[in-house]
Amino acid sequence: MSEPGIDYESVFRALPAMVALLTPGLVFADANDEFVRYSGRSRTELIGRNLFEIFPDNPNDPGATGARNLEASLRRVLETGERDTMAIQRYDVQSQTRPGTWHQRYWSPVNTPIFDSQGRVVLLLHRVEEVTELIHARDRATVGDRARVLEAELYTRSRELQDVNERLRLAHAREREVALALQDAMLPAPRLDGRHQAAVRYRPAIGALNVAGDWFDLVELPGGSLAVAVGDVVGHGLVAAGVMGQLRSALSAAMRAADGPAQALEVLGLYARSVPGAQSTTAAAVYIDWGDYSLTYSSAGHLPPVLARSDGTVAYLDQATDPPLDTRPEHLPRARARLEFKEGDTLVLYTDGLVERRREDIDVSLARLADSLAAHRDLEPEELADTLLVDLLPAAGATDDTALVVVRL
Template sequence: MPDTVIDYAAVFRLLPGMVALLTPDLVYADANDEFLYSSGRTRDQLIGRYLFDVFPDNPNDPSATGMRNLAASLRRVVETGERDAMALQRYDVESADRPGEWEERYWSPVNAPVLDSDGRVVLLVHRVEEVTELIRARGRPTSGRGRVLEAELYTRARELQELNERLRTAHAREREVALALQSAMLPVTLPSWDARIAVRYRPAVGSLNVCGDWYDLVDLPGDRIGVAVGDVVGHGLVAAGVMGQLRSALSATSRVAEGPAKALEVLGLYARSVDGAENTTVVETCIDWAAHTITYSSAGHLPPLLVRLDGTVDHLDQATDPPLGARPEHLPRPQATTAFGSGDTLVLYTDGLVERRGEDIDTSLDRLAAALVRHREADPERVADALLVDLLPVGGATDDTALVVVRL
């Protein structure tokens, strides 16, 4: 058996359930035999055609929601890269033999992504179980326990569908509020060296994925600036609120502390009194323009990258400690200093920019470094835009992204 070659195309065609493959643009790429048979369509009527051109809503039913609900589910899969199981749907289908005549049909769909090596959704697996006969059985005489079970199943399915709609509405409202709160707490003005700095913030896709990423930039005495990025564990309003407290505290502390390590020590002590601040990661850097040095300290955060004019890339990873609140005792945090040359570029970021499901973090960082080398001669604004285009998935990332680019 280990030497047996499996013909997966043949297996797909003969799967006992209805399965179709869609592109992220919702065009049919393939469909198995059961899907063709149960939908009453030929391969020529499906492959290469837009899903809702083949299966539109019943124009005779103004209350039809099947197309809208299916489109929303498929968009969620494209945006989040995660499986989505739908509640029972009524989705009428036009008869292939009698155009203009619509058949009342009920379906239980599940949609799942197929990801490439970069975590991008390249195909959608659309699996459907038809339950029309079960629903119609409600109107036929059945005996005893069978009738009760059918009625309960139909009622529960309808209740689940209504609950899903209410939850999605509530989640959308929470996302809107959290985004507004997070936007209000992120700095809107840059330090005096703003011509050399570009900042970006991109929220995660999906209603519940607003997270606690932040960036901060402050003028410091002695021809210096402080640059920091951080990431609070969690999602939604709670994470956004914790983010605001920690960012404000670090912004104030960095102005008076003797270096990034001391600033993170104070922030760590403060985080112990903030619910939800545990395991927050943050990196603080101090750029000294006169001395041409970067002093930094990291609380469990991904390393800033320093790309030099000659194309070499340094990972600033020589002063990394556990995240905030990750250990019970208070210990001094490490600090390191590196020199920079005029024209070098410093980049700080959160994990939404680089991390991809199932990929080693070193591979992710190598991709970021390569992109930085390609764009190192561009101005900071163009570098920031290029990094977002090169590194974020087409449908958006499932985690927030904060990015700071500094031309040194």
């Protein structure tokens, strides 16, 4: 017998902590009963209005920073997509019955992002606990009491911090060891016979284990042709890396036997159905034929490879794009297209970490890639690969992994 449905709206209303939902514009979308009770504002006064319109800083206190600190925290959560636990804030609240009278209040806020199915932050969950009485009780203690308490707390925190630092050091060392071994095994440098100039790069996301679901591959084919591929498994960490290793090996074998990139991706798609975690993987494959100076390509939901011509123009290989792997109910042939190139042109394949940015249209991101390629088209592949990473990745590090292949044609 199925379990009864849960009325999550009633659960939200009854939460014993102050909780509000804010839009990315910092407008109240909802607030639970506890938030309404302790904030001194009715739900009608809250919903649809900006947080800082209702709760500004105390204009009579030049040193008031509560609103500014809270806004900085909320903006940081929107930008990074990571939860932020704030230090205790003094944030005075104006009396509803006596305008101009402000009550000294202290709060402990936690701001958490809520994502949609595309990974975009669509709401902010603002949980706050009033700690005014605790602060006042602390302030009523004698100087000697506070000194003894602080001394004990500092000693305890110092020992805890030493323990945490040691555990972090050991964990990071182990993560690095695992990461380097997996990266070497799953993403080896290409072993070309010297006829082809190519460079590959892999950059992990900040804060992630040094491997994930992005991959690249270069396969020399009979007759001097070269097959190039990139792919991206959904997710991060060792599970995604394991799926990536299986798919990369399968596509590498398929490119050696298939009649072109479209058929290779068809084979990979059929194989992906038997690999847990492979659904919605994207991949792109390009066959380079120096005999007739042509690129034959196919894409399974992946961002388009780019041909940077020696005259400064840029062409996207976007005329043969089908859905990602294992997303169709039945097997269908995949599309393929052909594009001619000239000697000295450059082919670039990449994963989304190189170009995609939160709240930025993908056309803007791809245009930035095209501009960088046009500006640096004369660089050799190794130099060009490094330059693209410097130009396109955020200085603080990307939030998604990046695989990059540069081939001089």
